[in-house]
Amino acid sequence: MIKSSDLESTATTWLHDHGDTLYRFAMLKLGNEEQARDAVQEALLGAWKNRSRFRGESSIRTWLISILKHKITDSIRKSIRNRELIEQAEHDPTSGYFNKQGAWSDSPKLWPDSPEKLYHDAEFLTVLTQCLSKLPPMQREVFALREISGEDSTTICNSCDISPTNFHVLMHRARTALRLCLDHHWFGKG
């Protein structure tokens, strides 16, 4: 249960105990410091307003993260719906990755099979965040909804008002661009 009395001490505690974790989560999805800070603020505000609903079924951190997730997902969906153009399908950036023989121009590196280790490597996460922020906004947002929020393709298509074809094109471009970016800036070094 959360003591309803004091906004200042509750919010201060939440920021101290969970602020960084929330911020990192938001940074990964949004790729932008200002938006991530706003998302954390909105999540804490929402948590304060709904504090009576928290019954201690999960940890405070888990509860705050789920509020943050919803806030971010809602704002991403809104921004996707508000976009005037779906990014052009005319020019396919992925075709530039292959040579005339139809093979990869640059040989893909084989990444190690150690997701836990990478996850705990702050430098890797910095590079990953940078690679994510280089993606065109639609690709980044759809990719984030799918891989970070874990939403399924049907849900994303319906809530963002994009066709399945568009969804698959965006995911393919995002994944390929990220693989190349990480090959270049992380796995290819040394």
Next chain:
Amino acid sequence: MKRACHQISRLASEAMDRPLTLWERLQLRLHLSMCKMCRHHDHDLQQLKKVLAIFTTGQDAGASLSDKDKQDILENIKEIVGSD
């Protein structure tokens, strides 16, 4: 004969989001069995997915809020709640 790496890369990505038809699965498996580069690419996509999946549990890693950021957020929340 032209290689199918471009089309296969698209299929490998779609395989992560929808069930493939039997024919698509055969195409993908056949090409991957013969093409090391596409095997690497597919393997790497799986690794990326695994790393990001860990984030849904909200463990610590990476960027952080400065003390000033935290103070600003606190002040903003107080102001908004105060004006409700």
